[in-house]
Amino acid sequence: MRRPVVAALVPLWLSGAAAWSAPITFNTALPVHEGGWVLREIYLKLADDPTPARREMRVAGVVSVLGYGLTRDLALFGMLPWFDKRLDMRAGAAEGRRDARGFGDLGVVGRYTVLERNAPGRTFRVAPFVGVKAPSGRDDARDRRGRLPPPLQPGSGTWDVLGGVVATWQTLDVQLDAQASYQANGEAHDFQAGDVARLDGSLQYRLWPRRLAGGVPAFLYGVLEANLGHAARDRIGGDRDPDSGGTTLFVSPGLQYVTRKWIAEAGVQIRVVQNLNGAALGHDYGVSAGFRINF
Amino acid sequence: MMDVKTAGRRFAAAASLVVSLLLAASGAHAQATYRIHVDGLACPFCAYGIEKKLSAVEGVARVETDIASGTVAVTMSGEATLDEATARRAVKEAGFSLRGFEALAPVPSGGVAK
Numbered sequence: 405m406r407r408p409v410v411a412a413l414v415p416l417w418l419s420g421a422a423a424w425s426a427p428i429t430f431n432t433a434l435p436v437h438e439g440g441w442v443l444r445e446i447y448l449k450l451a452d453d454p455t456p457a458r459r460e461m462r463v464a465g466v467v468s469v470l471g472y473g474l475t476r477d478l479a480l481f482g483m484l485p486w487f488d489k490r491l492d493m494r495a496g497a498a499e500g501r502r503d504a505r506g507f508g509d510l511g512v513v514g515r516y517t518v519l520e521r522n523a524p525g526r527t528f529r530v531a532p533f534v535g536v537k538a539p540s541g542r543d544d545a546r547d548r549r550g551r552l553p554p555p556l557q558p559g560s561g562t563w564d565v566l567g568g569v570v571a572t573w574q575t576l577d578v579q580l581d582a583q584a585s586y587q588a589n590g591e592a593h594d595f596q597a598g599d600v601a602r603l604d605g606s607l608q609y610r611l612w613p614r615r616l617a618g619g620v621p622a623f624l625y626g627v628l629e630a631n632l633g634h635a636a637r638d639r640i641g642g643d644r645d646p647d648s649g650g651t652t653l654f655v656s657p658g659l660q661y662v663t664r665k666w667i668a669e670a671g672v673q674i675r676v677v678q679n680l681n682g683a684a685l686g687h688d689y690g691v692s693a694g695f696r697i698n699f
Numbered sequence: 700m701m702d703v704k705t706a707g708r709r710f711a712a713a714a715s716l717v718v719s720l721l722l723a724a725s726g727a728h729a730q731a732t733y734r735i736h737v738d739g740l741a742c743p744f745c746a747y748g749i750e751k752k753l754s755a756v757e758g759v760a761r762v763e764t765d766i767a768s769g770t771v772a773v774t775m776s777g778e779a780t781l782d783e784a785t786a787r788r789a790v791k792e793a794g795f796s797l798r799g800f801e802a803l804a805p806v807p808s809g810g811v812a813k
Contacts, residue, residue, distance in 0.1 A: 434742075434745065434794075435745070435748070435793070435794025435795070436748075436794070437747075437748030437749075437751065437752060437792060437793040437794050438752075438792040438793070438794075439792070440748055440751065473794075476791060476792055476793070476794050520739075522738035522739030522795060522796040523738050523739070524736070524738055524768075524769045524798065525740070525741055525767075525769050526739070526741055527738075527739035527740075527741055527795075574741045574742065575741055576741050576742075576766065576767065579741075579742070616766065616767035617767070618765050618767070619763070619764070619765060619766070620743050620746045620764050620765075620766050621743070621766075622743060623742060623743055662742060662743050662744050663743055663744070664743045664744065664746050664747045664750075665747060667744060696744075698744060698747045698748075
């Protein structure tokens with residue numbers, strides 16, 4: 405069994421940091437007010453293409469995110485996912501289902517705004533971020549066939565680090581976000597997931613209300629996001645796994661309803677390009693829905 | 700001849716008028732009001748931070764944001780007043796920039812509005 409959807413799960417803890425009015429699948433540079441808290445809950449479901457071996461993996465998860473504005477420029481985000489992972493093999497000697505569920509790894513991301521240009525009804529910001537993911541999740545789940553392979557474990561068992569930069573240009577009508585990030589993965593149980601590099605872009609357009617009157621009306625945004633990711637080959641026992649890693653491009657349309665106190669959102673991640681190494685499992689589609697609360 | 704009910708109603712109206720005139724004369728109900736112009740405010744979720752920060756300022760009774768114009772109206776309670784430096788700090792802590800600060804309503808005697 406190879407590493408099927410680890411690369412696809414990377415956006416999960418990146419999007420977790422996007423606790424403000426922001427893209428659905430990744431981060432934003434918009435401010436978190438000093439002393440302010442925000443809670444985000446994300447439900448997502450990922451599915452892989454059946455391969456010639458007729459393997460199919462499905463991952464459902466709920467990610468809880470708590471963000472805090474330590475200062476006006478420095479925001480911290482803590483993320484704790486819960487996963488339900490299932491792998492179905494419908495051909496060969498390994499036919500059957502293997503599954504695991506439980507809490508994943510705890511992640512912490514710090515984001516610092518280094519550039520800010522404000523004008524009436526608009527803002528432009530740039531914010532680098534760094535994060536660390538601790539091996540807090542369960543990584544020794546077993547079934548009758550023995551220890552489950554790493555991709556099926558709720559936790560990775562490794563310390564992973566993440567760094568990147570996000571830029572946001574927001575007006576009353578539209579919002580553009582762009583992000584570049586890199587995640588370096590550690591090794592556990594003779595398995596090291598390949599590092600992941602990502603480029604993300606997002607366009608949010610205010611669909612309603614068409615004209616702004618007084619006060620603070622709720623906004624309905626149409627969201628279109630693109631996620632380009634490249635995962636390096638995994639290492640098993642120090643050797644590169646030829647059936648792992650590759651490049652994928654997803655387009656993610658969605659809707660976001662934004663009020664002063666809360667946001668409700670949903671999006672679908674659609675595969676556009678998938679160039680994988682060997683017989684690595686592909687990523688078919690993803691669905692995410694969630695809400696965020698200001699307090 | 701007036702009945703008791705009508706007399707009572709007239710007395711209440713007169714008393715209300717007298718109290719209003721006394722309050723107006725003393726300036727006690729003339730709450731200071733300010734309009735703050737904020738740069739960088741472009742979504743409803745962001746407005747919450749500014750309103751929370753300004754509401755935490757001592758003496759602030761009401762905060763109303765108009766996102767289209769990027770302005771926040773602040774009404775003070777009693778004889779409390781707001782100065783520009785305090786407003787600027789609150790807006791900055793919310794993650795935005797203060798562009799302008801206007802005193803709209805008469806500032807109570809002894810109060811300072813910059």
